[in-house]
Amino acid sequence: MNKKHSTLRRVATAVASGVALTVALAACSSGGSTSADSGSASDITAALQKKSSITVWAWAPAVKDIAVSFEKKYPNVTVKVVNAGTGNDQYIKLQNAVKAGSGGPDVAQIEYYALPQFALGDSLADLSKFGMSDLKSKYTTGTWGSVNLNGKLAALPQDSGPMALFYNKTVFDKYGIAVPTTWDEYIAAAKTLHAANPNAYITNDTGDAGFATSMIWQAGGQPYQTSSDGKKVTINLQDAGAKKFANMWSQLVDGDLVSPISSWSDEWYKGLADGSIATLAIGAWMPGNLETGVEAASGNWRVAPLPTYTAGSAATAENGGSGDAVMAASNNKLVAAGFVKYMNAQEGTQISMEAGGFPSTTSDLSSSKFLDAAPDYFGGQQINKVLAQASKDVVKGWSYLPFQVYSNSIFGDTVGQAYADKANLNDGLKAWQKSTASYGSEQGFTVTSK
Numbered sequence: 001m002n003k004k005h006s007t008l009r010r011v012a013t014a015v016a017s018g019v020a021l022t023v024a025l026a027a028c029s030s031g032g033s034t035s036a037d038s039g040s041a042s043d044i045t046a047a048l049q050k051k052s053s054i055t056v057w058a059w060a061p062a063v064k065d066i067a068v069s070f071e072k073k074y075p076n077v078t079v080k081v082v083n084a085g086t087g088n089d090q091y092i093k094l095q096n097a098v099k100a101g102s103g104g105p106d107v108a109q110i111e112y113y114a115l116p117q118f119a120l121g122d123s124l125a126d127l128s129k130f131g132m133s134d135l136k137s138k139y140t141t142g143t144w145g146s147v148n149l150n151g152k153l154a155a156l157p158q159d160s161g162p163m164a165l166f167y168n169k170t171v172f173d174k175y176g177i178a179v180p181t182t183w184d185e186y187i188a189a190a191k192t193l194h195a196a197n198p199n200a201y202i203t204n205d206t207g208d209a210g211f212a213t214s215m216i217w218q219a220g221g222q223p224y225q226t227s228s229d230g231k232k233v234t235i236n237l238q239d240a241g242a243k244k245f246a247n248m249w250s251q252l253v254d255g256d257l258v259s260p261i262s263s264w265s266d267e268w269y270k271g272l273a274d275g276s277i278a279t280l281a282i283g284a285w286m287p288g289n290l291e292t293g294v295e296a297a298s299g300n301w302r303v304a305p306l307p308t309y310t311a312g313s314a315a316t317a318e319n320g321g322s323g324d325a326v327m328a329a330s331n332n333k334l335v336a337a338g339f340v341k342y343m344n345a346q347e348g349t350q351i352s353m354e355a356g357g358f359p360s361t362t363s364d365l366s367s368s369k370f371l372d373a374a375p376d377y378f379g380g381q382q383i384n385k386v387l388a389q390a391s392k393d394v395v396k397g398w399s400y401l402p403f404q405v406y407s408n409s410i411f412g413d414t415v416g417q418a419y420a421d422k423a424n425l426n427d428g429l430k431a432w433q434k435s436t437a438s439y440g441s442e443q444g445f446t447v448t449s450k
Contacts, residue, residue: 142394155323161283
């Protein structure tokens, strides 16, 4: 997995102007579809033998290779893969196509946090009507939960990002720091490191919505609840989990114990290489990015379980990852469903893994080839054993807002100010909640803000 690939896989927080979403708009999304809205496995197989074509919007480089493999198996089908942009760039185009009822793809790669927006009002085909609910046992609990929305199967998981702690062993050894297993130990390690070397930090953070929501998730928070019809939303960024994260992380921000360098910047890569940024609490898709973007630190890095709030109690969350959905407006749903299944439940999973994707399928996660891999970059550590276990330890019950794309875009103007002012992050969460709730009401949702 190259630098570009991995960067595109992280949770996007781009500005969401132009992605206005109303309940009424979402409800009109299924217009223009003339193909079957349901079908059995045999119906899909029959459709794949006929002359047809589908368009797939996806940014993951592996999708093109998967399309080539698919066309070899089903020579009557042509798959056109289009990179319509990443994150919000694609979502704006996709929402515009939904609104117009034309011009969109048959299949779209959508990050888990953005799926609720497009699942609302039947913008996406319900894959359970194509027999794909039977695939549940193939996937991790966290990713399967991320694609099951409002009683419908909105997509099939493509990849996942269970969080773990990536740490620079060379730095830890130099300063006599033990690998932290709890967040209290992590804070203590941050203080020890920065006291010994004022130019070194336990990690960096300038405020990132994807990181914050993942950390609230790990802490057991459930700040977002949506009714089964998608019209009523409850927001509570002061629940126990949200406060637990904010109170813990504020100690690092207030104490100047995190580097004020933005992730994915040149300075960030430099810090990861020279040891001035010693850890990353991040998704399991990170190894390839370190290997290609931080080559100078080869042999220094290792992977450990994410620290927890209670010693001996394993808990983590997803950070990043995406699924593949069949658009409700597609005129070729049977073939589109066949491609999504091939990509995420059949031969395509191996192609994706070979390109650096972290699997969401339990069989791949438990394969000896995957688990026994011992990359030299990580000192010969069998890192996938740690990451595979993390996928099993994802806390259950998390859900995103049906307008999470917009909410994430205003994180910098709300919680970001708490970072800048070195204030308690709870104040920032309150501001984020207020602005998010206001937007939801303006878009036609009935919002309860606790």
